[in-house]
Amino acid sequence: MYPSLVVFVLAFSLATLALDNGLMRTPPMGWLAWERFRCDIDCKNDPSNCISERLFRDMADRLAEDGWRELGYVYVNIDDCWSSMERDKEGRLQPDPDRFPGGIPKLAKYIHDRGLKLGIYGDLGTHTCGGYPGTTLDKVAVDAQTFADWGVDMLKLDGCYSNVTEQAKGYPLMSKALNATQRPIAYSCSWPAYQGGLPPDVNYTQLGEICNLWRNYDDIQDSWDSVLSIVDWFSDNQDVLQSAAGPGRWNDPDMLIVGDFGLSLEQSRSQMALWAIMAAPLFMSNDLRTLSSEARAILQNKVLIGINQDPLGVQGVRLLKEKSRIEVFWRPLVDSASALVFFSRRTDMPYRYRTSLLNLGYPSGSYKVYDVFTEKTLPVLKHDTYFTVSINPTGVVTWLLTPTMHWGQAQEAMKYNFVEEAIDSTFL
Numbered sequence: 001m002y003p004s005l006v007v008f009v010l011a012f013s014l015a016t017l018a019l020d021n022g023l024m025r026t027p028p029m030g031w032l033a034w035e036r037f038r039c040d041i042d043c044k045n046d047p048s049n050c051i052s053e054r055l056f057r058d059m060a061d062r063l064a065e066d067g068w069r070e071l072g073y074v075y076v077n078i079d080d081c082w083s084s085m086e087r088d089k090e091g092r093l094q095p096d097p098d099r100f101p102g103g104i105p106k107l108a109k110y111i112h113d114r115g116l117k118l119g120i121y122g123d124l125g126t127h128t129c130g131g132y133p134g135t136t137l138d139k140v141a142v143d144a145q146t147f148a149d150w151g152v153d154m155l156k157l158d159g160c161y162s163n164v165t166e167q168a169k170g171y172p173l174m175s176k177a178l179n180a181t182q183r184p185i186a187y188s189c190s191w192p193a194y195q196g197g198l199p200p201d202v203n204y205t206q207l208g209e210i211c212n213l214w215r216n217y218d219d220i221q222d223s224w225d226s227v228l229s230i231v232d233w234f235s236d237n238q239d240v241l242q243s244a245a246g247p248g249r250w251n252d253p254d255m256l257i258v259g260d261f262g263l264s265l266e267q268s269r270s271q272m273a274l275w276a277i278m279a280a281p282l283f284m285s286n287d288l289r290t291l292s293s294e295a296r297a298i299l300q301n302k303v304l305i306g307i308n309q310d311p312l313g314v315q316g317v318r319l320l321k322e323k324s325r326i327e328v329f330w331r332p333l334v335d336s337a338s339a340l341v342f343f344s345r346r347t348d349m350p351y352r353y354r355t356s357l358l359n360l361g362y363p364s365g366s367y368k369v370y371d372v373f374t375e376k377t378l379p380v381l382k383h384d385t386y387f388t389v390s391i392n393p394t395g396v397v398t399w400l401l402t403p404t405m406h407w408g409q410a411q412e413a414m415k416y417n418f419v420e421e422a423i424d425s426t427f428l
């Protein structure tokens, strides 16, 4: 009846090399246009809600002024549909002059002046997914140099309109070309998403050597179903994916849609907590100008961000999938700390889930438990003490755990009645 003991095997290999540009030692954080603003180029009616210079300046202002930058959200990232339909006379990409009248270098300066970084989008292929000029193999070097000249700090290279052979050549080629510009430019590769995301078609060792992050799976949509399908795919394939991730090289389950239209409050908390467990890049795609205070509180939760940004850089895993449709996720953190997410896939009512840390594979000892969303410290918990958490439908209970002392010491301390004896603590 009880879940079998989970053996704590850290499947990460410290020997695996990361792309040697020194960037993204923790998952990148910032804002990315795509999910919320897509390819809306109709700027005539409302220049602030289309892919335009105005939109990116507005988002930079919000990141700088509303407390985001200090929390680590520093990237302002352009996605598809920014460019002109034609390259310039020298064969370089150029922005649509109507929507980016100041040009990209000026926008980059605006962003840099606010202590932020600029990301841009390209596509390895004849066209971008939105039909704009793509980066064919003969254009890789010139496009890398153009982005560097403009002061770009990150490139997302999509993979529409290219085949397996071209991708196998082009993604490593762009990595070399970016390096040759001598400007540190973080590199996001959509390559695995075009090859099914799994070995043998995807070589994660190679990806870690040439890219800082990569999209493995489908684009996120503004819906709970989309979030669930992504969580399932990443959990079902966690044995492969966990070892691919580490400082400087991250799996990217795609943008945060917290603050948009598709998720309830509980679901928004779930996405943020699970993205923290997965060591996912935290790129929000929402409208920071009109964000609700509830969405802001979730996205600015310091403890969750701390879990996401843990310097050990080990991607967390799903420990258990119960028949009751409760799932338990776990991520090891520095100094023997860890995070647990109790996630309910139920749609009926809050579910009381009973377990112990021992059942979840924790070593003997006592643990300090902090509930990330209620912001309460719970009574010290022994590994074999049963507890019950009440998890809302489609919601999470998220804990940060730190060992207080070893079990021997704990027993010693108990002689002095130091550790509270709780047979079955119920945390509601």
Ligand SMILES: *[C@@H]1O[C@H](CO)[C@@H](O)[C@H](O)[C@H]1NC(C)=O
Binding pocket: 163, 164, 165, 166
């Ligand atoms: C990929 O496209 C190139 C043209 O750019 C072509 O020469 C090659 O045969 C194609 N390869 C495959 C596997 O389709």
Ligand SMILES: *[C@@H]1O[C@H](CO)[C@@H](O)[C@H](O)[C@H]1NC(C)=O
Binding pocket: 020, 021, 022, 178, 179, 180, 181, 182, 183, 184, 185
């Ligand atoms: C380019 O690669 C070399 C060798 O891997 C590395 O030392 C250097 O920092 C890289 N430069 C940039 C700008 O990424």
Ligand SMILES: *[C@@H]1O[C@H](CO)[C@@H](O)[C@H](O)[C@H]1NC(C)=O
Binding pocket: 203, 204, 205, 206, 209
């Ligand atoms: C994967 O890439 C690594 C590093 O580039 C390479 O050494 C290895 O042979 C590749 N593995 C396969 C199965 O191709």
